[in-house]
Amino acid sequence: MYDWQTAFLRTSLQTLAVIRSAVMGQRMMGHSAKAACGDSMVNMGSDESVLILIQHCQDMKQQETRLRLITFLLLLSCMALVLFMTGANLWQHKNSGSRQQENAAVQSPAYSRQGCPADNPSTDSKRLxxxxxxxxxxxxxxxxxxxxxxxxxxxxxxxxxxxxxxxxxxxxxxxxxxxxxxxxxxxxxxxxxxxxxxxxxxxxxxxxxxxxxxxxxxxxxxxxxxxxxxxxxxxxxxxxxxxxxxxxxxxxxxxxxxxxxxxx
CATH class of the missing domain: 2.60.120.40 (Jelly Rolls)
Structure with a gap:
């Protein structure tokens, strides 16, 4: 595997871990906010306070949605990188095998042209x-x-x-x-x-x-x-x-x- 590919994959995994922690924190905050919103709606009678809490809850939901979208995109990027590296390795092995077959095909006619030593009297005299x-x-x-x-x-x-x-x-x-x-x-x-x-x-x-x-x-x-x-x-x-x-x-x-x- 290439060095840049390894670094990219490691960075992606670290980013996923951070995003996952952030998502879990956002969920906990969301639950707290929902509880707070519920309590506030019961305890507070002011319309202004209710609107502020509702707006805050909507903002947290949007942030959670964005985090989920970013996580999904990172997962897709990791899968694409893995598929790309697998295809590159297969292509490299295929080309290596093709070159070996070509070298064998080039050497084979040269060997066959040597023939039996008795059929070619003009060969080096050291080969009696x-x-x-x-x-x-x-x-x-x-x-x-x-x-x-x-x-x-x-x-x-x-x-x-x-x-x-x-x-x-x-x-x-x-x-x-x-x-x-x-x-x-x-x-x-x-x-x-x-x-x-x-x-x-x-x-x-x-x-x-x-x-x-x-x-x-x-x-x-x-x-x-x-x-x-x-x-x-x-x-x-x-x-x-x-x-x-x-x-x-x-x-x-x-x-x-x-x-x-x-x-x-």
Whole structure:
């Protein structure tokens, strides 16, 4: 409530109290005057005295009427002030809520335009976004593990020597891998070919390969034998972590593959 409104209301209440006391005094005086008028009319025989007393009684009645009118006007003023303050508070709260909704509406499109980090390769490089395509190995060994080689379609944080994605800052990253398999090029086709892949993590801080995800699958070698595998998961990674794809078995079944990660 505003200071001037509080002062006005306090003053009005004090004035009402004073007027009420005055009205009560006037009523007591009126009763006394009426009694006096009655007694005088009985005891006094003079017409002049009677007229004076009657005039005095009429004056007191007029004063009482004026006091009542002033009291009524003050009550109306207090009620109007209360209604005005209530309306002002409601209007202020309504405007405050409208401004908050407008700010939220302004911020919402800006947030929606950010989109998924993987959809915008031009974002700051500190927010890691990298997508790789596999490079065929002409002399790939049939037996023994082999780390896959990649070319970066976008993103620069790729270690060609270690064939790994390098994590620049600590955070939560979504890492994904897509591999298409086909056994039509096999010289000696079999009924079923196994395929085994691992996603490994390495960091010079502990210098040890850690398997994050592994998948064992296979494919039926028929005239239309083909399959696509997809692996994806959210990881809490540290700065300097290296992510590599190790093919343990079935490298020759790969026709194409992709590998990537982005900071969430």
């Amino acid at each position: 976004q990298i997508h790789l395509r596999s490079v065929p190995e002409p002399e790939a060994r049939e037996s023994g593990p082999l780390y896959m080689t990649w070319n970066a379609e976008f993103g620069q944080i790729y270690d060609q020597e270690k064939r790994a994605i390098v994590i620049p800052v600590k955070g939560f990253y979504f890492v994904y891998m897509r591999i298409a398999l086909n056994c039509l090029g096999e010289d000696e086709p079999e009924d079923f070919k196994k395929f085994f892949v691992e996603l490994q993590q390495w960091n010079k801080g502990y210098d040890k390969n850690v398997t994050l995800v592994e998948a064992l699958d296979g494919i039926l070698c028929t005239t239309q034998g083909s399959k696509t595998m997809f692996l994806g998961r959210l990881f809490d990674l540290s700065e300097g972590d290296h992510l590599r794809v190790l093919i343990i078995e079935g490298y020759k079944l790969i026709t194409k593959s992709s590998f990537g990660a982005y900071l969430t």
